[in-house]
Amino acid sequence: MERNFTLLTDFYELTMMQGYLKSGKHQERVIFDMFYRKNPCGNGFAICCGLEQVVEYIRNLNFSEEDIDYLRSLGTFDEDFIEYLRGFHFTGDIYAIPEGTVVFPKEPLIKVIAPVIEAQLVETAILNLVNHQSLIATKAYRVVHAAQGDGVMEFGLRRAQGPDAGIYGARAAVIAGCIGTSNVYAGQKFRVPVLGTHAHSWIMSFPTELEAFKAYARLYPNNCILLVDTYDTLKSGVKNAILCYDAMKEEGITLKRFGIRLDSGDLAYLSKKARKMLDEAGYPDAIISASNDLDENLIASLKAQGACITSWGVGTNLITSESQPSFGGVYKLAATYSDEGQWVPKIKLSENSEKITNPGNKQIYRIIEKDSGKVFADYIALEEERFSEAEDLVLFDPIDTWKKSTLKGGSYEMRPLLVPIFLGGKLVYNCPSVEEIKAHCKKEQESLWEECRRLTNPHAVHVDLSDKLYEMKKQLLTQYSRGE
Amino acid sequence: MERNFTLLTDFYELTMMQGYLKSGKHQERVIFDMFYRKNPCGNGFAICCGLEQVVEYIRNLNFSEEDIDYLRSLGTFDEDFIEYLRGFHFTGDIYAIPEGTVVFPKEPLIKVIAPVIEAQLVETAILNLVNHQSLIATKAYRVVHAAQGDGVMEFGLRRAQGPDAGIYGARAAVIAGCIGTSNVYAGQKFRVPVLGTHAHSWIMSFPTELEAFKAYARLYPNNCILLVDTYDTLKSGVKNAILCYDAMKEEGITLKRFGIRLDSGDLAYLSKKARKMLDEAGYPDAIISASNDLDENLIASLKAQGACITSWGVGTNLITSESQPSFGGVYKLAATYSDEGQWVPKIKLSENSEKITNPGNKQIYRIIEKDSGKVFADYIALEEERFSEAEDLVLFDPIDTWKKSTLKGGSYEMRPLLVPIFLGGKLVYNCPSVEEIKAHCKKEQESLWEECRRLTNPHAVHVDLSDKLYEMKKQLLTQYSRGE
Numbered sequence: 023m024e025r026n027f028t029l030l031t032d033f034y035e036l037t038m039m040q041g042y043l044k045s046g047k048h049q050e051r052v053i054f055d056m057f058y059r060k061n062p063c064g065n066g067f068a069i070c071c072g073l074e075q076v077v078e079y080i081r082n083l084n085f086s087e088e089d090i091d092y093l094r095s096l097g098t099f100d101e102d103f104i105e106y107l108r109g110f111h112f113t114g115d116i117y118a119i120p121e122g123t124v125v126f127p128k129e130p131l132i133k134v135i136a137p138v139i140e141a142q143l144v145e146t147a148i149l150n151l152v153n154h155q156s157l158i159a160t161k162a163y164r165v166v167h168a169a170q171g172d173g174v175m176e177f178g179l180r181r182a183q184g185p186d187a188g189i190y191g192a193r194a195a196v197i198a199g200c201i202g203t204s205n206v207y208a209g210q211k212f213r214v215p216v217l218g219t220h221a222h223s224w225i226m227s228f229p230t231e232l233e234a235f236k237a238y239a240r241l242y243p244n245n246c247i248l249l250v251d252t253y254d255t256l257k258s259g260v261k262n263a264i265l266c267y268d269a270m271k272e273e274g275i276t277l278k279r280f281g282i283r284l285d286s287g288d289l290a291y292l293s294k295k296a297r298k299m300l301d302e303a304g305y306p307d308a309i310i311s312a313s314n315d316l317d318e319n320l321i322a323s324l325k326a327q328g329a330c331i332t333s334w335g336v337g338t339n340l341i342t343s344e345s346q347p348s349f350g351g352v353y354k355l356a357a358t359y360s361d362e363g364q365w366v367p368k369i370k371l372s373e374n375s376e377k378i379t380n381p382g383n384k385q386i387y388r389i390i391e392k393d394s395g396k397v398f399a400d401y402i403a404l405e406e407e408r409f410s411e412a413e414d415l416v417l418f419d420p421i422d423t424w425k426k427s428t429l430k431g432g433s434y435e436m437r438p439l440l441v442p443i444f445l446g447g448k449l450v451y452n453c454p455s456v457e458e459i460k461a462h463c464k465k466e467q468e469s470l471w472e473e474c475r476r477l478t479n480p481h482a483v484h485v486d487l488s489d490k491l492y493e494m495k496k497q498l499l500t501q502y503s504r505g506e
Numbered sequence: 507m508e509r510n511f512t513l514l515t516d517f518y519e520l521t522m523m524q525g526y527l528k529s530g531k532h533q534e535r536v537i538f539d540m541f542y543r544k545n546p547c548g549n550g551f552a553i554c555c556g557l558e559q560v561v562e563y564i565r566n567l568n569f570s571e572e573d574i575d576y577l578r579s580l581g582t583f584d585e586d587f588i589e590y591l592r593g594f595h596f597t598g599d600i601y602a603i604p605e606g607t608v609v610f611p612k613e614p615l616i617k618v619i620a621p622v623i624e625a626q627l628v629e630t631a632i633l634n635l636v637n638h639q640s641l642i643a644t645k646a647y648r649v650v651h652a653a654q655g656d657g658v659m660e661f662g663l664r665r666a667q668g669p670d671a672g673i674y675g676a677r678a679a680v681i682a683g684c685i686g687t688s689n690v691y692a693g694q695k696f697r698v699p700v701l702g703t704h705a706h707s708w709i710m711s712f713p714t715e716l717e718a719f720k721a722y723a724r725l726y727p728n729n730c731i732l733l734v735d736t737y738d739t740l741k742s743g744v745k746n747a748i749l750c751y752d753a754m755k756e757e758g759i760t761l762k763r764f765g766i767r768l769d770s771g772d773l774a775y776l777s778k779k780a781r782k783m784l785d786e787a788g789y790p791d792a793i794i795s796a797s798n799d800l801d802e803n804l805i806a807s808l809k810a811q812g813a814c815i816t817s818w819g820v821g822t823n824l825i826t827s828e829s830q831p832s833f834g835g836v837y838k839l840a841a842t843y844s845d846e847g848q849w850v851p852k853i854k855l856s857e858n859s860e861k862i863t864n865p866g867n868k869q870i871y872r873i874i875e876k877d878s879g880k881v882f883a884d885y886i887a888l889e890e891e892r893f894s895e896a897e898d899l900v901l902f903d904p905i906d907t908w909k910k911s912t913l914k915g916g917s918y919e920m921r922p923l924l925v926p927i928f929l930g931g932k933l934v935y936n937c938p939s940v941e942e943i944k945a946h947c948k949k950e951q952e953s954l955w956e957e958c959r960r961l962t963n964p965h966a967v968h969v970d971l972s973d974k975l976y977e978m979k980k981q982l983l984t985q986y987s988r989g990e
């Protein structure tokens with residue numbers, strides 16, 4: 023059963039909505055773009071995520087009687103507005119970039135075209151949902167990339183910022199490449215693998231570590247990863263793990279997937295020593311997994327040190343995106359509709375020119391080089407513009423406009439990224455499953471050059487503007503600077 | 507209607523539960539302590555928060571048929587265990603420190619006494635709920651403290667890590683001292699003030715800034731805070747705000763609470779210039795509020811620079827606790843029950859001695875000096891110990907045991923912090939309202955010396971152990987180091 027998040031909005035959205043109604047302009051159509059300005063955590067891109075939850079949110083939008091009573095009790099809203107809210111539902115269009123797609127700064131991830139009173143209401147929840155999951159997906163990509171093909175498990179529920187942060191964070195982490203989550207609720211909701219074995223308390227509730235290990239191995243011979251640091255990792259834990267494997271052999275129990283988990287201490291040193299002990303005892307197949315405040319930097323460092331770890335459990339730093347815990351997506355007015363039936367582009371100025379918005383009704387094209395299959399650039403154009411892949415395409419940097427490159431007709435593909443999700447308030451999009459999004463995300467990651475995927479100082483993918491959009495923007499800037 | 511979070515748990519809790527059942531020890535009573543090791547964000551204390559949500563969670567604990575079907579589908583659990591889950595409910599005792607109380611490292615905030623199979627299940631959700639809200643309450647305290655009595659509004663929903671992070675984060679922020687939140691859902695759910703006026707899009711949807719201001723002022727004369735940075739803060743925004751106030755006077759509209767909001771640029775400079783313009787125009791009562799990536803350090807710096815701001819909207823950095831986005835609470839086994847009907851203390855060792863746990867069934871006492879009314883120290887003792895305030899109390903540092911201080915009998919009060927919440931699975935506690943918790947939290951903050959409340963290098967409040975608890979711990983450590 024889905025929650026109704028109609029009131030999951032900032033109070034000012036409601037005061038503005040009443041203002042639009044009172045000013046008689048509430049039915050004027052507008053375009054809002056949801057976009058972000060800077061890739062999180064120093065990454066070379068972001069992974070957009072959270073659209074399915076936006077779809078659920080929009081579909082469930084309606085003010086219950088309880089909501090109405092509450093709003094009335096605030097003393098800010100009058101009965102005309104309350105009456106309007108009673109019949110409220112979303113009637114507009116929403117275009118979005120499908121989840122799992124790699125995206126870049128300043129590109130609209132979501133475009134809302136709707137009467138201003140509706141477009142205003144949905145700002146906060148859209149930002150909340152997309153900011154959160156895009157952040158965690160991007161962070162999870164970094165952790166998974168650092169693990170160089172080893173399995174990474176999402177283990178962060180206990181440190182997540184509330185239940186939803188754990189649940190939707192696990193979803194985003196799996197989409198970006200984690201092999202599973204410890205979060206059973208997320209496993210059930212999204213049909214993704216759930217993983218984990220036992221905690222220190224299991225060991226401590228038995229008289230000895232060895233007895234605890236043996237009891238566990240007998241119960242779970244198919245997935246018997248023993249936590250070895252309750253008392254002393256090498257002197258006690260690994261030694262007892264080996265005794266336990268030996269005992270299982272004697273008892274005729276075959277362990278299928280088995281090994282140890284290191285959860286404290288110097289993971290590089292301990293993993294090498296443990297590897298040697300396990301190999302010498304005849305268990306070269308024993309897996310060494312590790313947890314304990316890991317992130318992409320620690321994993322990369324452990325890899326560089328030759329740590330003998332091939333399985334990673336990552337909790338707190340992934341689920342909170344500890345190195346940067348917010349995504350910074352914004353929702354800005356891009357156009358209003360004139361009485362003459364035309365879009366009037368709107369721009370938000372700022373003393374910081376990086377913060378100036380792109381006006382108008384836009385589409386984004388991903389430009390892919392045919393011979394490499396890799397992304398060359400993204401290209402933002404006006405929705406009305408038409409292009410032919412047979413013609414040459416000249417791209418120029420929107421800041422340093424003298425920097426140009428020309429793609430020969432026939433040598434590139436142009437894929438529009440924004441697809442319709444709602445049209446006239448009606449859902450026209452089938453949300454893919456998490457497994458499907460994960461597969462799409464993998465392909466997306468592979469469409470980038472390794473230089474753009476690396477974790478430190480990645481090469482930036484250019485996001486260029488069409489001539490027409492660039493001219494429109496320049497004209498609006500000139501207009502405002504003349505004080506018009 | 508409340509959500510059922512029974513599956514909001516780590517998978518390993520379930521595999522361990524089945525293990526306890528299969529080992530025939532699932533009904534053995536144990537004690538788990540939820541505590542944390544280090545105050546977040548360099549603060550001198552934490553504010554514990556989230557208990558009401560733990561109470562809801564425990565009350566709703568039960569495996570639905572859908573949950574049962576899902577768990578069966580995983581192929582890990584057998585029918586005996588599934589059958590056990592079908593009738594599952596919590597039958598144990600829970601003790602906790604009431605929400606809004608200031609707390610210190612290593613103190614059990616929650617103590618669970620229950621059959622091991624039940625105590626194990628609830629670990630993850632308890633940690634999730636208490637870690638999140640205690641983090642945000644502590645961060646919010648810092649921001650509110652920096653504002654030196656000015657009102658601080660919680661504005662972070664759009665950047666929160668999912669809906670719950672926004673909703674429960676707003677709750678925690680208000681408990682710690684914020685005057686309200688922008689989050690309407692939280693306002694409805696917790697009956698706390700909701701606040702806010704308008705966004706840039708309001709301005710941009712009118713032909714001119716002045717028209718947008720006037721339309722707003724006519725609608726909301728009681729709370730007319732105008733956002734002045736859409737085009738140019740001083741040249742356009744503040745100037746138009748003044749013209750708007752003048753126009754309202756002419757129209758005979760009295761503005762009750764009115765002023766401006768700065769949302770970009772150099773807030774110290776702009777606020778001083780704006781203050782001068784407003785004063786010279788005859789509006790000394792106009793409020794200057796500010797937002798834009800604020801946190802406790804920026805607010806303290808603006809205060810030190812003499813910025814003319816008396817109202818603060820704090821978003822991203824508060825709602826995510828940007829400087830440290832996780833709380834680090836853990837849940838550790840403290841005792842098991844012997845066949846002879848006695849608690850057997852348990853200890854978790856670690857190479858890092860700071861991580862060694864406190865064993866046994868404990869109570870925490872807050873020691874308050876009668877003459878100042880301030881907190882002298884906290885004192886952790888065994889539950890069975892009895893004390894008299896008429897007698898002298900000798901406190902010693904649990905690390906440097908030669909550091910001692912003696913409190914004269916009659917000069918201090920001893921307040922037990924852990925109170926019963928559930929006994930035998932039955933709720934025995936009335937959760938206070940958010941307003942009541944907020945009032946309690948204010949008193950709690952005032953019970954600390956200012957040296958402990960300051961934001962940088964605060965003085966640490968000592969948490970000492972009773973002689974009996976200290977001896978028990980020493981004995982267990984000796985026992986383990988001898989390899990028993």
